[in-house]
Amino acid sequence: MSREPVAVTEVFKALCDPIRWSIVQQVAQEEEFACSILEDMLPVSKPTISYHTKILTQAGVIEVRKRGRNYFYTLRRDVVREVIDELWTLAPGDRPEVGSTAEDEARQPRRPSLAETSSDTDAPLLTW
Structure with a gap:
């Protein structure tokens, strides 16, 4: 079955709701997740679950x-x-390996943060 490319912004919009994020987290735990289980786990009605799963599907x-x-x-x-x-x-660099442990990450050389590498005259420190 051919799948169309997904717009990343649409994925972000779909994931920004706490109920939808919870649905995605639950579904990610299994190969296939039954809707009836969601109905027992979420504090919302069946029509609301249907609405949220429709957005995630779209x-x-x-x-x-x-x-x-x-x-x-x-x-x-x-x-x-x-x-x-x-x-x-947006921020290329070394990607962590899937399943890496804290020990593995500790052995990796630490890159200095923006605050550590910039001086007062070089660039402004961005915070939010």
Whole structure:
């Protein structure tokens, strides 16, 4: 099945709601996640869950499969990776390995932060 490219901004808009983020976190735990489980886990009504899953589906974050009267959700991990790749282009550098431990990260040379590398005359310190 051919999939259209996903607009990263649409993914961000879909993920910005706490209920939708919770849905994505739950779906990510399983290969396929039953809607009936979401109904038991979330403090919202079935129509509200349907609304949020529709937005996530339209953004390309999850896929929905219907079997009988039941709906099952799957996280589109390829889309998550695509969004991460887009973000990484904004701040390129060494990527941490998946499954790396704190020990592995401690062995990596630490890069100085912007505050450590800039002096008072070089560039303004950006904070927010």
